[in-house]
Amino acid sequence: MSKENKGLDQSLIKRLLDADCEDPLANTDQLTSQAIPHGVDRRNFLIRSAVGGAAAVMMGSSVSAQERTAKALATMPQQTTGRSTAIPPPTGKTGPPPPLDKDLNVVKKGQGPVMTTADEFYKVGPGPSSSHTIGPMRITYDFYQRATKLPADKLAKATKLQVNLFGSLSATGKGHGTERAALAGLVGKEPATVDPKFLDSLRDKPDQTFPVKLGDKSIDVSLKDVIYDATKGDFKHPNTMTVKLLAGNEVLLEQEYYSVGGGFIEWKGYTPPKKNAPKYPFRLMKELRAHADNNKISIAKVILANEMSIAGRSEEEVYAFIDKIINAMVATVKSGLSMPEDDVLPGPIKLHSKAATVYKRALDDKYAADKGIGALSAFALAASEENGRGHLVITAPTGGSAGVMPALVYGLLEVRKLDRQKIRDGMLAALAVGYLCKHHATLSAAEGGCQAEIGVASSMAAALTATAYDAESRVVENAAESALEHHLGMTCDPVAGYVQVPCIERCAFGAVKAWTAYAIASNEIASRHRVDFDATVMALAETAKDMNSKYKETSEAGLALSVTLC
Numbered sequence: 001m002s003k004e005n006k007g008l009d010q011s012l013i014k015r016l017l018d019a020d021c022e023d024p025l026a027n028t029d030q031l032t033s034q035a036i037p038h039g040v041d042r043r044n045f046l047i048r049s050a051v052g053g054a055a056a057v058m059m060g061s062s063v064s065a066q067e068r069t070a071k072a073l074a075t076m077p078q079q080t081t082g083r084s085t086a087i088p089p090p091t092g093k094t095g096p097p098p099p100l101d102k103d104l105n106v107v108k109k110g111q112g113p114v115m116t117t118a119d120e121f122y123k124v125g126p127g128p129s130s131s132h133t134i135g136p137m138r139i140t141y142d143f144y145q146r147a148t149k150l151p152a153d154k155l156a157k158a159t160k161l162q163v164n165l166f167g168s169l170s171a172t173g174k175g176h177g178t179e180r181a182a183l184a185g186l187v188g189k190e191p192a193t194v195d196p197k198f199l200d201s202l203r204d205k206p207d208q209t210f211p212v213k214l215g216d217k218s219i220d221v222s223l224k225d226v227i228y229d230a231t232k233g234d235f236k237h238p239n240t241m242t243v244k245l246l247a248g249n250e251v252l253l254e255q256e257y258y259s260v261g262g263g264f265i266e267w268k269g270y271t272p273p274k275k276n277a278p279k280y281p282f283r284l285m286k287e288l289r290a291h292a293d294n295n296k297i298s299i300a301k302v303i304l305a306n307e308m309s310i311a312g313r314s315e316e317e318v319y320a321f322i323d324k325i326i327n328a329m330v331a332t333v334k335s336g337l338s339m340p341e342d343d344v345l346p347g348p349i350k351l352h353s354k355a356a357t358v359y360k361r362a363l364d365d366k367y368a369a370d371k372g373i374g375a376l377s378a379f380a381l382a383a384s385e386e387n388g389r390g391h392l393v394i395t396a397p398t399g400g401s402a403g404v405m406p407a408l409v410y411g412l413l414e415v416r417k418l419d420r421q422k423i424r425d426g427m428l429a430a431l432a433v434g435y436l437c438k439h440h441a442t443l444s445a446a447e448g449g450c451q452a453e454i455g456v457a458s459s460m461a462a463a464l465t466a467t468a469y470d471a472e473s474r475v476v477e478n479a480a481e482s483a484l485e486h487h488l489g490m491t492c493d494p495v496a497g498y499v500q501v502p503c504i505e506r507c508a509f510g511a512v513k514a515w516t517a518y519a520i521a522s523n524e525i526a527s528r529h530r531v532d533f534d535a536t537v538m539a540l541a542e543t544a545k546d547m548n549s550k551y552k553e554t555s556e557a558g559l560a561l562s563v564t565l566c
């Protein structure tokens with residue numbers, strides 16, 4: 001008998017070694033319960049069932065799955081949902097949502113070359129969510145513009161403006177301030193220029209009314225005109241909303257819209273705007289890298305050339321826009337770090353701000369590496385907390401993930417003092433990553449969970465960092481791939497529907513993972529990296545399709561269920 005076996009029960013060893021003794025681990029069918037019985041708590045049931053099975057093995061007896069199921073059920077406590085009282089119970093039918101409508105541009109997009117431009121992607125707007133705040137505000141602003149163009153006789157009859165929110169917009173819109181954002185757009189406010197104090201005032205005084213001028217007519221609107229409608233249904237996209245101009249019961253103008261992620265919007269009958277051909281057309285990272293390598297230029301320079309040709313802009317104009325975004329990112333980190341340490345974020349979680357505390361304490365850390373990781377985390381927390389406050393953030397790619405890229409930008413520019421041109425190049429390479437994820441997968445948590453937000457943000461930040469340090473194109477790809485790969489499967493389960501838990505800390509982890517991805521990619525032998533970026537984006541798309549809808553920004557499962565607010 002080996003030394004290791006000395007402490008084990010001799011009779012159990014004899015049973016396990018005895019050829020005639022039935023091995024309780026041999027037939028895994030027997031160990032797997034046929035199904036979780038309906039109406040019981042899954043986790044509790046599985047633990048009890050597993051404990052029952054393990055006890056049987058320890059006792060040297062075998063137990064069937066059916067017996068374990070019966071025993072586990074008999075010992076289950078009466079089920080409570082554990083759901084925070086702040087979260088409404090799920091309504092309507094359960095089961096997977098209908099597939100995205102094939103007519104949506106966001107579905108058709110992967111067929112041609114990438115045509116997205118920087119100003120479509122990096123958007124400045126109020127937090128906390130690009131799809132639930134910036135998108136809806138852009139939508140109602142768009143509707144307001146359309147309404148102003150109606151003939152005067154129609155406008156003269158108008159009596160009411162009405163917004164209906166569906167799907168995920170309805171399920172978690174309250175925690176995202178969707179109704180306030182939708183009302184702001186209706187009264188003519190745009191995301192990039194809206195004063196966050198206006199949105200705060202809507203939260204503090206929800207009964208306010210505002211006149212909306214349509215021709216000679218003025219219609220009063222208030223938050224009551226934004227209706228949280230069905231959360232489940234046969235929608236073309238999980239983030240669907242309608243906006244109507246009414247004359248009594250008569251509909252003068254109606255449009256169905258979709259907030260498809262990252263602040264991008266579409267509507268029924270949408271056709272993408274006409275654009276010029278890219279100088280270096282690419283559908284895949286493989287093709288993008290071939291352009292870079294064949295022309296002996298960086299990925300950043302390929303994207304710059306495409307920006308100039310697709311949008312018809314000069315190099316100066318592209319860089320001026322990128323500079324504006326870099327400055328806005330630096331400002332969100334500075335603003336977040338300057339908040340008082342005892343600041344409490346809006347909403348029922350009563351979450352204390354921690355960016356300033358983490359930053360100050362990290363600076364006192366004994367080891368430089370601890371300092372670095374602590375400070376990088378604090379930068380991400382700072383920008384993400386700004387998002388939680390509903391202050392202006394930048395979609396990179398979304399509001400929920402708005403702490404990740406700014407943390408790296410701030411760290412590289414303000415702390416490491418890298419040349420601004422390096423950061424510009426990094427921002428362009430990051431765009432390539434974001435474009436490809438949007439093109440073939442999704443940036444919307446309502447479609448793909450948090451892997452589509454923090455995962456993509458981390459991947460972009462890894463590409464930014466590698467590019468800023470002059471890494472070759474293969475290393476940039478490898479860094480972006482690693483960061484995305486290690487977010488695959490990450491679900492979206494914001495507690496109480498607020499983009500705070502897990503979102504704020506998750507931004508810090510996304511930033512640190514981006515750095516880790518760069519550290520690995522720049523130190524490994526690049527050609528030996530076995531997973532290419534395109535394969536990981538495909539995995540992102542497939543995982544998004546398979547993910548249970550409960551984990552797609554509906555606050556029906558995960559932390560949203562297990563965390564109890566008191």
Ligand code: SF4
Nearest residue numbers: 400445450453492503
């Ligand atoms: S969990 Fe992730 S995807 Fe969901 S709201 Fe938070 S940051 Fe966004």
